[in-house]
Amino acid sequence: MHLIFIDDSQQTDPPRRGLGSLVALGGVVVPENQVAPYAAALAALRTELGMPDGEEIKWKPPRGSYLATAGKEIITNLRTRMLQTAIDHDIRSIVVIIDHGAAYKNRTTVEVGKELLKWLFERVTILLSKAADIGLIIADKPGGGPADEGRWLADTLNLTNDGTEYVEPGKIVLPILTAPSHHVPHLQLADLVTAASTAAVAGRLAGLELKDLLRQLAHRNAHNDAWGAGIVLFPQEMINLCYWAFGETSASKVAMNTGITLPDKRFDYFNDDGLGTPSATQTSTTVEPQL
Template sequence: MHLVFIDDSGQPKPAREPLGELVSFGAVIFHDSAVRQYSEWLQRAKAEVGIPLTEELKWNPPKNSVQRKLGSECADLQRSMLQHAALLGAKTVVCVVELDRPSNRERDSKVTEAFTYLYERIGYCLDSLEAESAVAVADRPGGGRSEEISWLKEALELTSNGTQFKKCTQLIMPTVTAPSTLVPLLQLADLVAASTTAAIAGSARGRNLLTDLMQMTYRYPDNQVGGSGVKIFPDRLVDLYQEFGDRSYRRMRSDPIQFEPRWEPGKGDHSSPRPFQYRNGLPS
């Protein structure tokens, strides 16, 4: 059996210009034989750097947390978390959606869209692992019981009926939620979702972890990351897959889009159908 751990993330003000607000979901997929081993290793790793076992590991920890005081030691721990998960055979998928007009209504719609993309890619990844069965566990939404029930209903719809493109038959029951403070693997999912989204947003902190993130990223048989282990929507942002080493992008039953051989620093062109075709949106 495989276990799928899911968390959401976002970047309200990306450093990469002209990129808008981002919402995202990420998942880490483990074979059940590795889950306890990873959880026990993570508890030991926290103790070694002085983080209390009761303190939740977060990409953006609270100001009064031990993690904030550790500085570089916390960054080293995050890198080790990714590396150890890769050693145990974990796979990851992350789906990131840009908001057109930041509003509560649009945000809710885009969150649903991002989760739908994630569900499809979890299914493709489980297929590639030849998984016979799987259970998905998501971090409990922060909006209270009513939001949690609403989110679970959406997840149930996907589990029961799938999407136009994919039905994840390996999931043997509806997605369940749990508080991430009590589930170490959800804390890893937070790191994967948040650091990948940060890298896409242009954060140096996120980009510094790309090498380690890519050791786990699910890929299509042609080794393409874009659209498989990392999905960025809308498609006008396809050039950002270059951050993950891709030199082209191909959608199903379409000709590949070849990326420019030189992707230079500088602000992207907001008026272009592909704003980051020639420049990566970052300061030179």
């Protein structure tokens, strides 16, 4: 069995030119035999860094907490080693990011969240199918209490019972379970991965500093590309941000046996990254004429 821990993130005012508000849902897929070892490794790291017992690791730590005042060196060390430890424990990530300013503009954030959940569910199901395994999804307990938790169950019941138009049901064996992230280190890892990935796409330095590790952690398709598998960006015009935000140099659709080299001149952010950094190449070789 695999356990999938998920969390959401937002970037309401990205510094990267051309982006609107970003909304994201992502998670980490943990093999059952790595759940306890990862928790133990993270506990040892906390002790080494002198973190107080019981303090939750958050991308945006609350004011007055140890992490809020720890300084950049400790924060970078913590985040880098959390991600590297996840890679070492065969954990993989899937993050779905939508530019809400360019897609589904007439839908509320809640409605977009349901779309994100469906896309994440599909990719988790595909990963589990390749692993010939089943999984459970665990989310941070909603801050709104029992009413919000009930909505989680209602939104996921159809997915677990019926699947989607692209994946059959059966791989996720229960509706999403909830747990307080304060006590679940794997949910804290999901917070880091989702928030850092969204920050990298937004063009924020804190996320871009982790791009190499985020790329290594991302689930990949049969062509060894993260786009569309572990890194989902929508609309498709954002595809070159897989290059700028994560260092990916190709993208493909396995079902159609097509692929492209990144950055691709047909999409946004070919000449530069939207932050003032020019592309290393002004030409792009396509493996296939269409993605």
